[in-house]
Amino acid sequence: MAWPFVPVRNALAISTTLFLLAGCQPDREPPAGPPAAQAARELALDGSVRGELTTQSAMNMNDGSRYDVVDVKVPGDKAVRITLDSAFSGVLALYREGELVEGPSGAQSCCGESRGPAALVFQPAADAAYRIAVSGADRRGFGPFSLQASAIDIVNSGALESGKSLTGWLGRDTPLRGEHRANVYDVNLTEAGLYEFTLRSQDFDAYLQLRGPGVELEDDDSAGDLDARISAYLEPGAYSLRAGSLSQEGAGVYTVTSARAELPAGTVLQNDGELTAGQAVMGSISGKPRQYQFTVRERSRLTLTMDSDQFDAYLELRGAGVALEDDDSGGGSNARLDVVVEPGSYTINASALSGGGMYRLLAQTGPAPAAGGGEIAPGRSMEASLSSGRPDVYELRIPRAGSYVVTMRSTGVDSYLKLSGNGVQVEDDDGAGNLDARLAVDLAAGTYRLEASSVDQNAGVYQLSVE
Template sequence: MAKSSPLSLILVAVGGAAVGFFAGQAIPLTSEEAPVEQTESAQQPAEPTADLDRLTLGERERGEITSASELNGKDGSRFIRYAMSLEHDGIVEISLSGALQGVVALYDDQLQLLDNADTVRHRIEESGDYVVVVSGIDAYSYGPFTVNSRIVELTDADTVVVGEPIDSWLQGSPRDISLIIEEAGLYQLEMRSDDFDAYLEVTGPNGYAREDDDSAGNLDARISDFLAPGEYTLTARSAYGDGSGVYTLSVEPHELSGYGELRNDGSLTPNDSLSGWYSGEPLTYQLAVEESSLVTIEMRSSDFDAYLELSGQGVAVSDDDSAGGTDALLEVRLLPGNYTVSARGFSTMGSGLFELSVDLEPTDIPPEL
């Protein structure tokens, strides 16, 4: 397993409603943006963070937007600027709380806009001073607000373990994470993010491949499937390939109360039933018939269109919907011998839980060959 190293996520909580207010906007060096006469001293550029109040990690900063706050000449809104020292490879998150209906933006020390939203998260490329701007959403937005800050640890691990979620950072490009499944079973894999539309791809043994966009709701990804033992690759990315931000990746055993143990292969027991999980590939079971019998095999699923096939001893039969709805049913007289039962979906696009039952009734009626 590869070693993981923590990445600092710096959280500056500040809560507001509007997003994107400062996009493409330069911060005025004076509130009136009035020209001044060039003097010898004026020719020396002032530090953008000079004379600004400072935000300190771990400490609250309260403020208020009033009519005396600096004026944005473009739309009449008011704003307050702060200086903040941030470390290389940290991830800063900025949001607002309080009565102010506001927006927050992050600039570097050259006043280049890095990000803006109601919640801003940005990876810091260089250590130094940055400018945080809190603004009303329009010319009528005034009121108090609070800026909070804290540090959260992220990981750059390239592995995930069942039962141990990881929080990490996506910077545009997809990330590959390794997963080892030691015991066959049903698992639920989730990728969640508040910053971008999560998209999860999984590849594994014997050509296994699944992907998902929004099955977990709220633009989060979820894959529930039966996984065989082996090594899998989870590819975490955004749905459109250009997202960045914090995400959580988790792999958990998926318990299905009332269904008992899932079986995706093996021998079928006469006059009994089992539950299995279909994920696009036919599942094969063995059936031993000891005496001539009328054999009834039923496959039911509320997740996909069930399809049954039986072969062996010169017999080859199949069924789609004879059990009603989209459930499958086979009734066939068989001679003693070994048979193969294939359980699958009518379409390879389906997946989900199914129940398979087998009943054998000895009979003297000649088999249908």
């Protein structure tokens, strides 16, 4: 990273070196001193100045890049963002009374991602005058530039009202709260409802944490990019919202917003009680699991899905001899159970492996497929019901020698296949991708034992084919 000048204590040594390398040129002008020694224009808050780096600009003596300087006065109750727009790759550094305060800073980035042009953000402890050095990133950095100074009203604590947005600042003096540097806001709700809290920053990876009556939620990237969002159904009460950085080194300006959210049209908000087949409900988890009941009138295929883009969903089904659970069978971090159930009453627990927020829960029923097992031959495919804790056993009849593929697919269980007989002993878990199993094997004519089961011993519906 280029520095806009070499400190005075090193200027003599470097000047001497340059003199010797130049072949003894005593008439050469000495290199530029520190920014404090240079004449500078003044940049007003919420204003801009233009300039240009040329071969006549002062030289940075450690890499040959050129620089210019601009002064700015900042009141102690403001934070300021200095932004550089330039035709070259530029670097900013901020000084006070000749001492480096912030920078050097090149094109903005956060956590390996580009976030915009070169910028500095700082908040003085009191009214003060600063000097900004604009430098090329290397000796090839020449061209026009524009420097802007934007004043920011900072609120780092106090009440955050619904429908309002506040601008805050994380700095080196912001307290560490656990593993995160964060400011704390008070959220007082007088009505139950769905609320959304969003934290955005161009300067750091945002992190939110909400605590209150029976609630402890956190989020990192749910608002997209590196911004954070918490959505939850909250009861009236006093809550604490921490707005901070995922890493302890994060610093800069952010905006935090509280808003009342509306449920999608036709959506039912239900955190417990009886589920109706075919009717999706929206729920909110902020701690302990949500418990539902479901009644089955006749032997049926029951499919339960729990989807959320805010946390890792987890489902449990209990009742009438069934004890099943699932984490990710619904794809991504969503949960799904697909099983044949007998008539009776069932309990469904919907929970989050970590975090919390809004989710969608749906129970669907349909005709129950037959129990698995029996005879199967090449060219046949079937759907069957797997019982918990034991495999379905098939008699596979191979009419002539050849290459065969046996596939087991399921959206409800982690499929597992095992084939034995006539000197063959093969098995597979995920050969068909996802959680599906596949055996590709050369077989002689004869009869084989084929077992279809689940890795986790769960019950569920599956499809079996032999080709």
